[in-house]
Amino acid sequence: MANIGIIGYGIVGTAVDYGFRQSLPEGKQNKILWYDKYKDGSSLEEVVENSDFIFVTLPTPYKNNRIDLTIMDENIDKIAKLSEEKDKVIVIKSSVIPGTTRNYAGKYPKNMFSFTPEFLTEANYLDDFVNPDRIVIGSDNDKIRLKVTYLHKERFPNVPYFLTDLTTAEMVKYMANCFLATKVIFGNEIYDLCEKMGIKYEEVVKAVVADKRIGPTHLDFTSLRGFGGKCLAKDIVALIGLFEEMGIDASLLKTVNEKNLRIRKVRDWEEIPFVKT
Numbered sequence: 001m002a003n004i005g006i007i008g009y010g011i012v013g014t015a016v017d018y019g020f021r022q023s024l025p026e027g028k029q030n031k032i033l034w035y036d037k038y039k040d041g042s043s044l045e046e047v048v049e050n051s052d053f054i055f056v057t058l059p060t061p062y063k064n065n066r067i068d069l070t071i072m073d074e075n076i077d078k079i080a081k082l083s084e085e086k087d088k089v090i091v092i093k094s095s096v097i098p099g100t101t102r103n104y105a106g107k108y109p110k111n112m113f114s115f116t117p118e119f120l121t122e123a124n125y126l127d128d129f130v131n132p133d134r135i136v137i138g139s140d141n142d143k144i145r146l147k148v149t150y151l152h153k154e155r156f157p158n159v160p161y162f163l164t165d166l167t168t169a170e171m172v173k174y175m176a177n178c179f180l181a182t183k184v185i186f187g188n189e190i191y192d193l194c195e196k197m198g199i200k201y202e203e204v205v206k207a208v209v210a211d212k213r214i215g216p217t218h219l220d221f222t223s224l225r226g227f228g229g230k231c232l233a234k235d236i237v238a239l240i241g242l243f244e245e246m247g248i249d250a251s252l253l254k255t256v257n258e259k260n261l262r263i264r265k266v267r268d269w270e271e272i273p274f275v276k277t
């Protein structure tokens, strides 16, 4: 059985542990070790040494309207040096903007890299991890992609798989999160119009989401307004930063983000550790 290491034992790291530990028959369990700078697990060296797959589930906060990869860079450097030319795959699950994992693969050519985005929700993180809608596995190398796919298929045989390259897999995560952020703000706008006209927004939504193309989530109106939490608010900033670096018009996402900052009652993400540097 493949042994698994986890770097960063927070929401996603704990879910990886839970998901890969359970549901294999007795005697076929993977050995799982984890390292976290702020928690009492194993050392980084011990985790890398004893793992075939090293899942990186570290924070990727934002700083000055860009993703801040300092924590990732420091840890990837150590992991890459400890695992170079060994049969170990570094599987990045942290949300990193498109291009990041390919940069690491270029910087550390003696290592194997995969990017496998995570789509769990914080409210239901363990169940979400073991019941995913799909699993996306990115690598620029067929052999590495196959290895990571095999590991997942053994645990999650009945899930749709999307096998692709590193940057496509990274873009899937950001498109999904930024779409959901946009959906929240759109719902909020329609809510305001409904209120003004004496229309019950909830009743409208119920009939709208009966259309399978639209999907039922992210349209509930909450008194806090807009979106908050750990991911949407930081990921939209990071993607807008990438648009700007690439010189591509991001006017829609900028409007969504600006409107959220205007209407959101509490910027809860600013208080959550590791969301904003």
Ligand SMILES: NC(=O)c1ccc[n+]([C@@H]2O[C@H](COP(=O)([O-])OP(=O)(O)OC[C@H]3O[C@@H](n4cnc5c(N)ncnc54)[C@H](O)[C@@H]3O)[C@@H](O)[C@H]2O)c1
Pocket (backbone or CB within 6 Å): 007, 008, 009, 010, 011, 012, 013, 035, 036, 037, 038, 039, 057, 058, 059, 060, 071, 075, 093, 094, 095, 096, 118, 119, 120, 121, 122, 230, 231, 273, 274
């Ligand atoms: N929480 C979610 O719902 C969710 C969903 C999908 C993807 N993600 C992404 O996954 C990544 C991790 O998110 P999370 O919610 O698990 O974060 P988290 O804050 O819950 O966990 C991160 C862990 O990393 C540890 N850590 C911080 N700095 C460290 C360092 N320098 N070295 C070692 N350990 C360190 C922290 O102590 C913490 O336990 C982020 O990129 C996030 O965007 C999160």
